[in-house]
Amino acid sequence: MATxxxxxxxxxxxxxxxxxxxxxxxxxxxxxxxxxxxxxxxSAPALYGPAGGVxxxxxxxxxxxxxxxxxxHSRWKDRQLESNRVYTATLVLxxxxxxxSFPPVWRIFA
Amino acid sequence: MNxxxxxxxxxxxxxxxxxxxxxxGLGGAALMALAAALFSLRAMRAADPSNSAMxxxxxxxxxxxxxxxALWLTVLIGTFVSFPAYRATPPDGLTDLSQYPRSLLQSxxxxxxxxxxxxxxxxHVPWIAAxxxxxxxxxxxxxxxxxxxxxRLNSMATGLLGICFGLASIVGVLGIFVNKVxxxx
Numbered sequence: 092m093a094t095x096x097x098x099x100x101x102x103x104x105x106x107x108x109x110x111x112x113x114x115x116x117x118x119x120x121x122x123x124x125x126x127x128x129x130x131x132x133x134s135a136p137a138l139y140g141p142a143g144g145v146x147x148x149x150x151x152x153x154x155x156x157x158x159x160x161x162x163x164h165s166r167w168k169d170r171q172l173e174s175n176r177v178y179t180a181t182l183v184l185x186x187x188x189x190x191x192s193f194p195p196v197w198r199i200f201a
Numbered sequence: 202m203n204x205x206x207x208x209x210x211x212x213x214x215x216x217x218x219x220x221x222x223x224x225x226g227l228g229g230a231a232l233m234a235l236a237a238a239l240f241s242l243r244a245m246r247a248a249d250p251s252n253s254a255m256x257x258x259x260x261x262x263x264x265x266x267x268x269x270x271a272l273w274l275t276v277l278i279g280t281f282v283s284f285p286a287y288r289a290t291p292p293d294g295l296t297d298l299s300q301y302p303r304s305l306l307q308s309x310x311x312x313x314x315x316x317x318x319x320x321x322x323x324x325h326v327p328w329i330a331a332x333x334x335x336x337x338x339x340x341x342x343x344x345x346x347x348x349x350x351x352x353r354l355n356s357m358a359t360g361l362l363g364i365c366f367g368l369a370s371i372v373g374v375l376g377i378f379v380n381k382v383x384x385x386x
Binding site for chain 1: 280281284285288289317318321322324325326328329332333335336339340343344347351353354357358360361364368
């Protein structure tokens with residue numbers, strides 16, 4: 092017979108919100124590593140020479156996404172959270188990541 | 202002689218084949234799977250947690266997993282296989298730039314934007330789409346029928362998958378533009 096805690100784990104939305112917010116963090120990280128490269132502040136090293144710096148920027152962003160996901164998942168997986176704020180944060184971070192990856196925006200920072 | 206004949210009659214170069222795998226095979230499959238998953242998320246929402254809903258949610262979960270996997274393969278092949286050939290630097294003095302797509306685009310003021318805008322977007326934005334698809338795939342696998350029964354969870358997943366589909370579609374169209382003007386041959 093399932094205990095109360097098991098039932099709560101089964102229905103808790105924390106793991107879903109952790110994965111959504113982590114994707115938002117990863118999206119923002121893509122834009123962040125692009126814009127600091129374009130602004131001349133930091134260029135992630137090319138991890139595969141023939142493909143150039145994009146391999147460093149995107150790999151750094153992917154690692155940020157995975158670390159963020161692991162941390163959020165470990166903290167939220169069994170919790171029931173208020174979803175609106177987390178989802179809004181996910182959308183805002185994703186939008187920022189997309190905007191910062193848009194070349195005309197780079198001219199503002201370059 | 203036979204080898205020479207084989208080379209002459211070969212329809213596509215390796216670079217061209219990889220571009221087709223990247224754009225048409227994997228990218229096209231990802232877009233179709235994303236469209237099907239989006240439709241299913243909306244059409245099957247509020248399903249009763251019955252046995253059939255459990256089965257349908259399992260199919261949906263694997264559909265989103267397939268879309269995410271296809272997107273990741275598209276992104277990785279694009280970044281590590283097609284992009285190096287695209288950005289290769291031609292030898293000094295070369296006038297025929299047809300084997301060097303980036304240089305070819307940059308050599309004509311009318312096509313510079315295809316590199317400066319289209320290709321720059323293609324380098325980064327697909328990674329965002331792949332992350333979003335992975336997040337929804339994880340939720341579809343973990344929550345199964347609850348993803349259909351829980352309206353809030355369903356609408357959040359649909360929203361993120363919709364953004365993912367929009368990004369992948371735009372990037373796909375930009376890829377077609379680039380490949381029409383400066384194909385990897």
